[in-house]
Amino acid sequence: MLLNEYGIIAHTDNAGALRKNAIACVAFNTCPLALAEGQRYLPTLISKLEPILEKHSMHNDNIVMRMTGCPNGCGRSPNAEIGFVGTAYGKYNLHIGGDRLGQRLNTKYKESLNEEQILTTLDELFGIYTREKKKTKHLAIFLTANGFCSMIKS
């Protein structure tokens, strides 16, 4: 009842697919091991990614994105389709290609990206995906099958 009264249920129901699937660890300011933000930053990053997903007609895709504030992985970034691992304040390693069911680990694609670099890199990957995917392929399967998960770019 309180969740309805304060609009939490409606807010959750109206959230996009990426936001509904996302997980982040607590990181700053709760965890003393954090190198970067987790739960306080991921919602902001998703708000900046949503127009990019819309541009590529991917806003309804059930992409699993996770973020952790350090390599310990409490937010389970290592088995997300798109995983961020904090390396310093405002910087994240970008990992891609984990199985959405959690049965395959992802691979590091780029190191220590700031927000602008994250948005640019994902815009490029989403563009390639929407141009070249076959309809039945999910993002992680496409990235793995097309060799992106074996490329580490600086």
Ligand code: SF4
């Ligand atoms: S992943 Fe690192 S920063 Fe996040 S809660 Fe675990 S130990 Fe803390």
